[in-house]
Amino acid sequence: MNSNTHEAAEQGDRPLSREDVETLLQQLESPEKLILINANLQEANLNSLNLSGANFRGANLYKTNLICSNLSGADFSGANLREAIFIRANLSGTNLSNASLLAADFIQANLENADLSNADLDLADLYKAKLSNANLSGANLWGVNCNEAYLHNVNLQGANLQDAQLYRAFLFPANIENADFRDANLRESHLPGSNLSTVNFSGADLKGASFFPGILSGTNLSRADLRGASIFPVGQGGNYWRGASASPANLNRTNLSGANLREIKLREADLREANLSGADLSGADLSGADLTGTIINNTAD
Numbered sequence: 693m694n695s696n697t698h699e700a701a702e703q704g705d706r707p708l709s710r711e712d713v714e715t716l717l718q719q720l721e722s723p724e725k726l727i728l729i730n731a732n733l734q735e736a737n738l739n740s741l742n743l744s745g746a747n748f749r750g751a752n753l754y755k756t757n758l759i760c761s762n763l764s765g766a767d768f769s770g771a772n773l774r775e776a777i778f779i780r781a782n783l784s785g786t787n788l789s790n791a792s793l794l795a796a797d798f799i800q801a802n803l804e805n806a807d808l809s810n811a812d813l814d815l816a817d818l819y820k821a822k823l824s825n826a827n828l829s830g831a832n833l834w835g836v837n838c839n840e841a842y843l844h845n846v847n848l849q850g851a852n853l854q855d856a857q858l859y860r861a862f863l864f865p866a867n868i869e870n871a872d873f874r875d876a877n878l879r880e881s882h883l884p885g886s887n888l889s890t891v892n893f894s895g896a897d898l899k900g901a902s903f904f905p906g907i908l909s910g911t912n913l914s915r916a917d918l919r920g921a922s923i924f925p926v927g928q929g930g931n932y933w934r935g936a937s938a939s940p941a942n943l944n945r946t947n948l949s950g951a952n953l954r955e956i957k958l959r960e961a962d963l964r965e966a967n968l969s970g971a972d973l974s975g976a977d978l979s980g981a982d983l984t985g986t987i988i989n990n991t992a993d
Contacts (some may be wrong), residue, residue, distance in 0.1 A: 729748070732851075746766045748767060755774070757779060771788075796816045806827070811831045838858045861899045890911070911943070956977070957976075958977060
């Protein structure tokens with residue numbers, strides 16, 4: 693065994709304490725040489741430590757306190773991080789793939805460029821977290837709190853976001869192909885430039901949400917609440933698409949059955965063969981929209 697590393701097996705079943713970790717860090721030239729594969733750090737207090745580049749693969753960090761710690765570039769793949777506390781921690785470039793993060797606390801944490809693919813984030817708190825360029829493909833985010841989170845260029849392909857809280861979240865842009873947002877709260881969220889084809893928004897709260905541009909062909913929006921939502925063509929929506937050529941919102945073959953579309957703006961939208969049966973269109977702006985083959989059975993009085 694390399695003298696500059698630590699193998700968890702030497703500690704037996706005894707959970708490592710903060711003192712154990714600090715002693716090891718003092719012995720090493722840098723935290724990158726700290727190897728705690730499969731280690732037991734359950735409920736350890738590791739707040740404000742510099743653990744950048746350390747290897748915690750498969751470790752048990754249940755309820756571990758990592759508030760304000762520097763964890764950039766660390767490896768937590770496959771680790772047990774249930775109910776761990778990462779408030780304001782630096783997790784940029786961190787590997788959290790396949791980790792168990794049930795009810796973990798990431799309030800205002802920096803997760804830019806982090807790998808969270810296939811991680812279990814049930815009921816995790818990501819309020820105001822920074823997730824730019826993070827990989828959340830295939831992740832389980834059921835009931836997660838992402839209110840006001842910054843999700844610029846995040847990869848949510850195939851992710852489960854049922855019942856997730858995404859109020860005023862910025863998906864700016866994002867890959868959410870095949871993602872499941874059933875019954876999620878996306879009120880006043882921003883989804884500019886996102887590829888929304890094959891996304892499931894059934895039952896979602898999208899009141900006041902903005903789509904720049906709206907490429908929703910084939911999207912399931914049945915029972916969704918889109919009151920006051922804006923689905924802009926390319927070239928509209930402020931400076932996000934300045935200089936782009938105009939192209940109407942694409943809702944071709946989209947399922948909007950039973951959706952609440954009061955006051956929605958769908959000017960010049962492509963609604964060919966869309967299903968609007970039972971949708972509430974009172975106050976909606978469909979001027980110039982292509983309704984060829986559209987199924988309409990307006991429930992508005």
